[in-house]
Amino acid sequence: MCQRHGLDVHIVETPWGHGLPATEYEAILKADKNHTIKVVLATHNETATGVKSDIAAVRKALDAAGHPAMLFVDGVSSIGSMDFRMDEWGVDVAVTGSQKGFMLPAGLAIVGFSDRAMQATKTSTLPRTFFDVHDMQKGYDNDAFPYTPPVGLMNGLKLALEMIEDEGLENVFARHRRIATGVRHAVKAWGLELCAVSPDVYSDTVSAIKTPDGFNATDIVTRAADKYGMAFGVGLGEVAGKVFRIGHLGMLTDAMMLSGLGVAEMVMVDLGLDIKLGSGVAAAQEFYRHGV
Amino acid sequence: MCQRHGLDVHIVETPWGHGLPATEYEAILKADKNHTIKVVLATHNETATGVKSDIAAVRKALDAAGHPAMLFVDGVSSIGSMDFRMDEWGVDVAVTGSQKGFMLPAGLAIVGFSDRAMQATKTSTLPRTFFDVHDMQKGYDNDAFPYTPPVGLMNGLKLALEMIEDEGLENVFARHRRIATGVRHAVKAWGLELCAVSPDVYSDTVSAIKTPDGFNATDIVTRAADKYGMAFGVGLGEVAGKVFRIGHLGMLTDAMMLSGLGVAEMVMVDLGLDIKLGSGVAAAQEFYRHGV
Amino acid sequence: MCQRHGLDVHIVETPWGHGLPATEYEAILKADKNHTIKVVLATHNETATGVKSDIAAVRKALDAAGHPAMLFVDGVSSIGSMDFRMDEWGVDVAVTGSQKGFMLPAGLAIVGFSDRAMQATKTSTLPRTFFDVHDMQKGYDNDAFPYTPPVGLMNGLKLALEMIEDEGLENVFARHRRIATGVRHAVKAWGLELCAVSPDVYSDTVSAIKTPDGFNATDIVTRAADKYGMAFGVGLGEVAGKVFRIGHLGMLTDAMMLSGLGVAEMVMVDLGLDIKLGSGVAAAQEFYRHGV
């Protein structure tokens, strides 16, 4: 329990690479007899570690505890690319952005409210200096916006949604799963491991790959950008220097993924890691040839 | 010698995969004592076979024969990507397009005339129904065009030229050579051969790769497009069904090339060719790691 | 009768500002007992003079003469903006471009062939060095193109056609008629006259406006561009210096047209013509307020 901006906050710690511990959530909620907890926060897909968490399990924890707290979910790097079920999982507020699964430049924060969450905004006394969803609602009721809207991104979102519908949402999810699985085959072929500890938490949109002890994983990211013009992600926080990340979401094909894997191999060999050129690519190719 | 549109035409045949035979040009020119030959045509880079020809040698043939014919060069798939020297090689007319080395959509035919060629257009009696360079010249003299110009493509060309100058023309050539050499290493690793018969005629912008007898190379192109969303080129004319082509020019990086090689491997294995997945990619990677 | 590229050509002269003389066409066709005339050419909308011709009348002339010649129509500045009926008028070949009624950059020549015209291409012995429609047909039969297509413009054309269908083709025609009529009201208010001699030949896509004797109309175009950043058209050929042209086709609204009229007024006053500022604008406004 700590204080943030004058609010009491429980932070549920979990080792990097693990999904969120729903049983611990449940215990805390059960112990909160007076329902002082108003909101449970959960990240669906943790971008820093490539870890997917089980949001349905958080809902079950809430239900098992008979607790009325709302469920807020960070779906920034999952919504549109991985299966996310706002209604079925009883999510009250979900947030994502334009720049991940929707394949657009950064610029739109896309937020969903349940009826219950909308109701709560009417009685909440939290200060709203920057954003009040009621302004949006009033605008929408009049086919308008409460401020100058980013029209270009909104047209882009319309097109992105048409692309997703043309491909079929299930097919979009399956494509991300296939591409990610190919990456995981490559990682195994390299003799490396993911930061994510077990298959049930493997993310289909980003893989954080652990490098050997004593090796600075950030060097991979720097060299990939400098020598091969490719953008990987650095490790953040506790895993800084220990992992590098390959993003694999959005408008991506198996063919494009091979390019990323090929560059990762060149860079790792350049930096002296004991990796066989083409080994990860071949593992991914074998999977992509058969993968659905 | 044959007739085309009422003109006598010598066609110099050369086996597919070979460069143009400058000595044969020279012999024909020397035999033409009356200088009835007005123009010598040559293709700098043959897109169908991935063969580069020695334009300087054609100039030497003209000079050795003391023949006044003009030299017209098709540089469509070389200019801007491979070393081409209009003045040094005494080229009188050179033609290229916007959609190759200049990295733009198709739409602009870019033509260069030597002073001598411009002079010849003033006395030539050939009919000009579609295009007369004098219309262009008159327009340019007044900062104008003789017809509605494709402004978008012309702005694009300005930007493309700035990109090329920023990278440095020599660096652009070197990049194409490096990428193409990587492809050739991959082809060797696959146990296949280029249509181009020897290193001196290897093209740096397109590789036509021969497939084993009895195999329909066009199937590679079809499957790459259908299953992996990648565009290769089919064999044309005499080599239809016998080669497939990988284009590697324009705004291309080593990393992107690995993607094409990886797809080629998957497709060839899919179609039953005896290729080891990752083998060509690894050969290219090894080269790209060290290549300048 | 004259010779062009080895062909006998009748040129039917008509004073600038008049439409094509269908009766003269008919007389020539009737006199051609041996049917040596193979093709009748007609321009639907003459861009230099802002004159619309009656293509249906040419068809009637052909029919009245019982002459089998084909009818080729230049519809560059009419098709998509003014009523054009290829089948009803028995047009055999019609040509337009992407940069007029289709609201795109220059770059596509859009050509329609009747069945009869396609049939004729099979027996015609005219040389085809630049374009052979059979290459296109063969390509289309295989969902392909005989050469690298300008994909961007083709996607643009698809969008342009959707825009036209959304507005409704009849509405597009009506909009052009309304905007053009407003321009004609402005011209009358200025005390000037169109090059086009009578309402039946007034073009709905471009107006060529005569300036007083002794005045150089080209100065209007120069000053409009230099001082006000607006592009008018100069007079061409026989009317060079005698007219300036206002184009009013494509993605244009009444509101945008007022801008052009307002600039024309400022320029004419700047250059000393006896024009009242706002007079033409007011005449157009009055019409646009009520015009359908």
Added chain:
Amino acid sequence: MCQRHGLDVHIVETPWGHGLPATEYEAILKADKNHTIKVVLATHNETATGVKSDIAAVRKALDAAGHPAMLFVDGVSSIGSMDFRMDEWGVDVAVTGSQKGFMLPAGLAIVGFSDRAMQATKTSTLPRTFFDVHDMQKGYDNDAFPYTPPVGLMNGLKLALEMIEDEGLENVFARHRRIATGVRHAVKAWGLELCAVSPDVYSDTVSAIKTPDGFNATDIVTRAADKYGMAFGVGLGEVAGKVFRIGHLGMLTDAMMLSGLGVAEMVMVDLGLDIKLGSGVAAAQEFYRHGV
């Protein structure tokens, strides 16, 4: 004095149409002997009323009172279009957006901090949930961003700044002044008045125009959009229904402005106001012909 988010706030009321009262600011600051006021807020250009305020006078008020409060300025609809002098006027924080003077889509908030303001952020205890400028500073120090940046808009901003530099910032200001002055001549010709009460507060980027008593100015905006496809602004707050607004900033020319004035005239006549068509256009034209 009132409370906002737990802070004491002086709100300085001024009648709509007037600029900010610097003398009143000075009095309040002088009375604040204990320097409890930390920040003075001022809007440079009030978009709702088309009123420009004298920011230099606020600085003088602060100096005259010997008061250490910082000066924060809303320059959303002025910066880049009207003369704004952050250093000379001693502005500590200035804010604008991408969608006004910078001619871009909405999406970038552009904020400037003085050294003093940056210093204050280090000791301030105000909660920062959404934005902390130190995150930006740390990022910039490493040529990086603390979050995914909107790259497209940033490239657009670079281009916008190049356009402004090419034209010359003083010329950009002069152009806005000229265009706005033309609009004011038109308003006078219509027999109407601006919401802004005197020339010293006339905005060069937006004009709010008062309509006669009993007339609903919002009808003008609705009809302009519905019938003529043009976007004017409605009156807001106290002047809702009493004014309509014409924006005239960004990539705008005299010629384009005539279009807006022409539509305003048509709409006002359509709605029964006693306006002479062309009268305002003519007044603006006369000015634009001579205006620098």
